[in-house]
Amino acid sequence: MKYIIIGLGHFGSSLAEKLTEKGNEVFGVDIKMERVEHIKDKITHAVNLDATDPAAVSNLPLRETDIVIIAIGEDKGANIMTTALMKRMHVKKLISRAVDPLQEMVLQAMGIEEIIHPEEETAERWSKKLNLHxxxxxxxxxxxxxxxxxxxxxxxxxxxxxxxxxxxxxxxxxxxxxxxxxxxxxxxxxxxxxxxxxxxxxxxxxxxxxxxxxxxxxxxxxxxxxxxxxxxxxx
The missing domain is CATH 3.30.70.1450 (Regulator of K+ conductance, C-terminal domain)
Incomplete structure (x- = not known):
């Protein structure tokens, strides 16, 4: 399976590493260069870019990717904008993160059916869920x-x-x-x-x-x- 994980904070980086350990191809994305540097040797690919920028995102291998996961947590605006951009680009499967009930309602209104709640769910749990069909x-x-x-x-x-x-x-x-x-x-x-x-x-x-x-x-x-x-x- 091929994954793109956007947002390499604690949850996103943990999920990226665990999916890589299970034999998947994982492409990690973050706007902060230090996060990319920290994980680049632990996953398949890691890149520093602004995922709310359509021109930058167009360089990602979206068509070849099975699942795109928006793991951005601290910036809810960037999470919503990136999710909307991925929807517009018609990725095969899109999963997004919510940190509060209002954000979850907005994501549901956008048609996002699978929503991650990292405060309640672990990266290990999601890696198993994603890895087992x-x-x-x-x-x-x-x-x-x-x-x-x-x-x-x-x-x-x-x-x-x-x-x-x-x-x-x-x-x-x-x-x-x-x-x-x-x-x-x-x-x-x-x-x-x-x-x-x-x-x-x-x-x-x-x-x-x-x-x-x-x-x-x-x-x-x-x-x-x-x-x-x-x-x-x-x-």
Missing amino acids: GVVDSFELNGDFSIIETKVPKEYEEKTLGELDFRDKYNLIVLTTMKISSQKNELGASHEITSVQGVANSETKLYENDIMVIYGNNKDIKNLLDDHEKLKDKL
């Missing part, structure tokens, strides 16, 4: 075991957990499921909210695009997610 969110219990959220694929529609038998097939436990619905914020922008459906059991029925909360060994989780990707490729 199909992960909505994750929480690592230790080096071997995690709890993850992943969307229910089409092939599981109206099947029960008993029928799918995750425990025997993947050595995983489905703890609960969650439904996704849409809600509007004060600016009238729609955003997703989730509602937990209670403790899962063998009779729990799954529906496409609901979320499963799964516990197990990281290797077993990866096997499940790889199988989900294979199912997508057949469509």
Whole structure:
């Protein structure tokens, strides 16, 4: 995967390093030269430029990049302007950072569906979420075991957990499921909210695009997610 991370403060630089360690190509960008110098030997590429300047940004490899992450935190104006510029340039996938509720509402109004809250979420958590296809969110219990959220694929529609038998097939436990619905914020922008459906059991029925909360060994989780990707490729 190829990433551009704009904003190399504490969160942005940590995320850039962790994604690089996982074998990804990471292009780091910051307006402060000292930040670029600090990280240039730890990630694939690092460049000093003003990401609110359309001419400067046009030199970035946007078309070849899978995900652009706006990690600017201290300058909310620069965050919004850079996000708007990336939207205008039609990058493949855009994730932006919010440091307060008002900024989050503005980003939602701009159509940003994935928003980072570094004060609540760690770079390690986001690096795992970005690096594993199909992960909505994750929480690592230790080096071997995690709890993850992943969307229910089409092939599981109206099947029960008993029928799918995750425990025997993947050595995983489905703890609960969650439904996704849409809600509007004060600016009238729609955003997703989730509602937990209670403790899962063998009779729990799954529906496409609901979320499963799964516990197990990281290797077993990866096997499940790889199988989900294979199912997508057949469509």
